[in-house]
Amino acid sequence: MSEAHFQTFEEPEGGVALTARLAAFREELARRKLTGFVIPRADQQQNEYVAPSEERLAWLTGFTGSAGLAIVLMQEAALFVDGRYTLQAGKQVDQKAWQIQPLVDPPPEHWLTKHLSAGDRLGFDPWLHTSAAAERLAAACAKAGADLVAVDSNPVDAIWTERPRPPLGPVTIHGLRFAGEAEAIKLERIRDEINKLGVDALVLSDSHAVAWTFNIRGADVSHTPLPLSYALVPREGRPTVFIDHRKLSNLTRDHLEQSADVDEPDRLTMKLTELAQRGAAIALDNATAAEALNRLITTAGGKPVRGSDPVSLLKAVKNAAEIQGTRTAHQRDAVALARFLAWIDREAPSGGLTEIDTVEALETFRRETGALKDVSFPTIAGTGPNGAIVHYRVTRKSNRRIASGDLLLIDSGAQYEDGTTDVTRTIAIGKPTAEMRDRFTRVLRGHIAIARAVFPDGTTGAQLDTLARQYLWQAGIDFEHGTGHGVGSYLSVHEGPARISKLGTTPLKRGMILSNEPGYYKTDAYGIRIENLELVIGIDISGAEKPMNAFETLTLAPIDRRLIDVTLLGEAELKWLNDYHARVKAEVRPQLGDDATQQWLDRATAPLT
Numbered sequence: 001m002s003e004a005h006f007q008t009f010e011e012p013e014g015g016v017a018l019t020a021r022l023a024a025f026r027e028e029l030a031r032r033k034l035t036g037f038v039i040p041r042a043d044q045q046q047n048e049y050v051a052p053s054e055e056r057l058a059w060l061t062g063f064t065g066s067a068g069l070a071i072v073l074m075q076e077a078a079l080f081v082d083g084r085y086t087l088q089a090g091k092q093v094d095q096k097a098w099q100i101q102p103l104v105d106p107p108p109e110h111w112l113t114k115h116l117s118a119g120d121r122l123g124f125d126p127w128l129h130t131s132a133a134a135e136r137l138a139a140a141c142a143k144a145g146a147d148l149v150a151v152d153s154n155p156v157d158a159i160w161t162e163r164p165r166p167p168l169g170p171v172t173i174h175g176l177r178f179a180g181e182a183e184a185i186k187l188e189r190i191r192d193e194i195n196k197l198g199v200d201a202l203v204l205s206d207s208h209a210v211a212w213t214f215n216i217r218g219a220d221v222s223h224t225p226l227p228l229s230y231a232l233v234p235r236e237g238r239p240t241v242f243i244d245h246r247k248l249s250n251l252t253r254d255h256l257e258q259s260a261d262v263d264e265p266d267r268l269t270m271k272l273t274e275l276a277q278r279g280a281a282i283a284l285d286n287a288t289a290a291e292a293l294n295r296l297i298t299t300a301g302g303k304p305v306r307g308s309d310p311v312s313l314l315k316a317v318k319n320a321a322e323i324q325g326t327r328t329a330h331q332r333d334a335v336a337l338a339r340f341l342a343w344i345d346r347e348a349p350s351g352g353l354t355e356i357d358t359v360e361a362l363e364t365f366r367r368e369t370g371a372l373k374d375v376s377f378p379t380i381a382g383t384g385p386n387g388a389i390v391h392y393r394v395t396r397k398s399n400r401r402i403a404s405g406d407l408l409l410i411d412s413g414a415q416y417e418d419g420t421t422d423v424t425r426t427i428a429i430g431k432p433t434a435e436m437r438d439r440f441t442r443v444l445r446g447h448i449a450i451a452r453a454v455f456p457d458g459t460t461g462a463q464l465d466t467l468a469r470q471y472l473w474q475a476g477i478d479f480e481h482g483t484g485h486g487v488g489s490y491l492s493v494h495e496g497p498a499r500i501s502k503l504g505t506t507p508l509k510r511g512m513i514l515s516n517e518p519g520y521y522k523t524d525a526y527g528i529r530i531e532n533l534e535l536v537i538g539i540d541i542s543g544a545e546k547p548m549n550a551f552e553t554l555t556l557a558p559i560d561r562r563l564i565d566v567t568l569l570g571e572a573e574l575k576w577l578n579d580y581h582a583r584v585k586a587e588v589r590p591q592l593g594d595d596a597t598q599q600w601l602d603r604a605t606a607p608l609t
Contacts, residue, residue: 006223006363006375009356011395014062014092021060021159022097025072028155034123035146036073036116037155038108038137041066042128043228045207046288048494049221051228052164056156059163062092065391069108070098076115080108083480084391109140118145126150126292131284131306134291150295168244169219171227171252178418178490179215180321183259186213186314187239193310194235200280202310203272204231206288208491209311214241214256217490223377224492225415230268231260232275242268269296276302285309287496312497315488317511322419322489323535326513326554329419330533334556334588336365336414337423341558342600344408348429353402355381355394358410366414376413376420376493383408383429387527390481390519404430407526407563413493422493422515423555424531428562439520440528440563442471446518447530448573450483450500450551451580454539457547461504461514468500468518477520484515487533510549512536530559556584558604566608574608581605 029037039061043054048066058064060072065085071078080103081089089100101111116122122141126134134148141148157163176182190213194202204210210229211217218227229243240261248256256262263271273296275282281303284293288309297304318326340362347353359379366372382392383402387409394400402408406429413422426440446468453464461484468483482501485494498506500514508514517531532555539550558581566574585605592598 005367007359007378009359009394009396009399011397014064014094016094016096018060018062019094019097022072022077024159025060025155026074028158029072029074029123032123032151032155033121034149034151034155035120036071037123038129039070039072039156040128040133041068044127044290045205045228046130047207047221047224047226048492049223049226051167051221053166056154056160059160060156061098062094063089064092065089068103071108071112073115073120078108078111080111087389107136109136112137112140113143116141116144116146120144120146121149122146123149123151123155125154126295127290128154129291130286130289131291131294131304132286150291166244167220167228168246169227170249171216171218171243171247172225173252173255174211174215174217174417174490176215177321178325180319183214186215187233187259189314190233190311191235193314194233194283197283197305197307197310198281199235199283199305201232201234201275202283203285203289203293204233204309204311205285205290205293206309206312208488208495209285209309209315210241210243211491212315213311214260216252216256218247220247223374223415225373225490226492230265232268232271234275240271242271272296272302273300276300279303281305283307285312287312308497313506313509315491316486316495316498317509318489318513318535319511323511325418326420326489326533326535329414329416330421330554330556331587331591332369332371332416333366333414333421333423334584335591336362336369337425337557338588338592338601339365339594339597341425341427341604342597344427345600348402348408348427349404351401351403354399355383355386355402356396356399358402358408359394359412362410362412369416371416371418372414373417373490374415376415376422380409380411380424382527384526385524387426388521388523388525389527390521402429405432406430407432407436407528409527409529411529411531415490415493417490420487420490420493421555422487422531422533423557424517424519424529425557425560426528426530426563427560432563436526436528437563437565438475438568439477439522440560441565441568442475442477443518443520443528443530444559444564444577445471445569445573446483447516447532448576450516450518451532451534451553452551452572452576454541454548454550455508457509457549458507459549460507461498461500462502464500464508465502465504468516472518472520479519479521481519483518484534487513487515489513508536508549510536510538513554516551531555532557553580556587558584558601561604561606561608564608578607581607
């Protein structure tokens with residue numbers, strides 16, 4: 001298979017080699033009369049994927065996970081990671097220099113109150129923390145009698161002499177045939193929300209919101225077509241988009257200027273200051289707005305109004321063009337998946353394949369569609385014990401050969417201009433054990449329970465989450481991640497505000513796309529996950545007293561029949577599975593054009609009895 005272009009498998013530098021950076025960092029703190037500093041894994045907009053120039057946490061510690069935070073004091077330093085990344089952090093950082101601590105329970109502030117002394121000065125970069133995060137830090141400092149100090153420039157940047165330059169990915173227009181709604185109409189809807197909030201202006205600090213509102217896409221971060229940018233939308237008058245001019249062609253600039261003024265990013269602070277000086281109430285997004293914006297508005301005499309960005313909910317509800325686009329994207333993706341799964345069944349039993357081989361092959365099959373823009377996240381391909389690591393990412397060092405008796409868990413997705421995909425399949429290599437089949441079937445039953453759910457308008461993800469876990473709970477087992485996340489339309493594969501999880505408080509609305517991905521992970525043995533994307537649709541029920549919703553499954557890929565214990569399935573579950581496979585066959589087979597793959601698909605989708 002040809003080399004994968006969108007993913008690499010190199011081990012990042014780490015461990016003892018980086019400890020000299022920590023010493024240099026402490027010298028810089030001393031020079032600034034700080035006794036400590038907080039380094040989050042974040043950029044100014046709290047993006048999931050950040051540009052290389054923003055990877056301060058990885059540069060200083062060696063830890064490359066997508067969630068984490070470091071606190072450096074003069075005598076001690078700690079790296080805080082969640083449960084997904086404990087093993088990875090232990091391998092990547094020098095544990096003589098860094099303590100590894102939990103990120104959530106207890107939170108880093110708990111560690112701070114124990115390790116700060118009265119009179120200490122803890123520094124933080126207000127552009128890299130939300131206001132809520134800054135308030136938690138301030139409370140921890142106050143408890144210890146220390147001061148929280150907002151710095152004007154980041155001390156990591158002062159010693160990071162080879163820091164990459166900020167990205168300048170070209171901006172493209174996301175045409176109406178994909179976007180489905182003109183910018184002017186979106187801005188009208190946003191102004192309605194601004195009026196409801198009773199504010200004078202709204203700051204779009206989330207680049208996803210800017211991209212959606214103005215129908216543009218970009219290339220500034222990996223795997224998500226983001227144009228790093230801000231926008232200021234006043235209650236009346238033209239909005240302003242703040243974006244580096246070097247990213248814009250004449251065409252994209254003309255497109256933006258039809259509905260907005262265009263200015264350089266560093267002009268945002270000036271514009272906000274002018275507004276605030278007039279006493280304006282300005283809405284900020286709790287999730288993505290930097291504490292620096294909150295301070296700037298307050299200092300200038302304005303009133304920051306913190307809350308949920310109303311655009312996130314508007315963006316989450318897909319329109320007819322976006323829904324049609326995502327259906328088309330999933331059909332295209334299904335052809336690549338069928339070819340890949342047939343290839344695995346053909347090649348893996350010989351024992352010649354590795355995890356990296358599968359990642360490269362799947363990307364190649366997707367590339368052969370001629371429409372692939374990127375993968376939507378780095379592919380998770382774990383065989384045997386690696387499959388039990390929920391966010392495993394194969395490197396040349398960890399790369400494992402796929403052996404008979406293994407389960408291969410492969411979680412992947414694609415970015416196409418008409419839609420974003422995310423799918424997980426667990427594949428039996430050779431003969432699975434009875435325990436594997438039992439666990440797989442319990443996961444499948446939970447997956448089917450979500451797929452078949454019927455629920456009234458206003459239902460939240462938290463109310464549905466239990467459906468996915470019930471059969472695992474009956475065996476005294478569970479999984480530690482949420483059941484599903486929102487998915488964007490040629491935007492982020494992890495999109496808020498809706499999700500199916502214990503924490504999912506946003507009501508699910510028709511037009512939202514969510515993942516359905518229960519799993520089971522046996523440490524040091526194997527992992528199982530089954531993931532399809534689901535569209536929330538309305539359904540008619542005779543005699544219903546309120547509007548009712550259900551899910552339409554978008555993903556079209558066979559579920560491994562060899563792992564299903566049919567005796568555990570109820571009649572309705574078996575019917576769902578056979579109907580799903582019949583649909584996969586009907587929609588995908590005509591597009592395969594290769595007899596061997598068609599025959600494989602016939603076998604993979606044959607009805608179970």
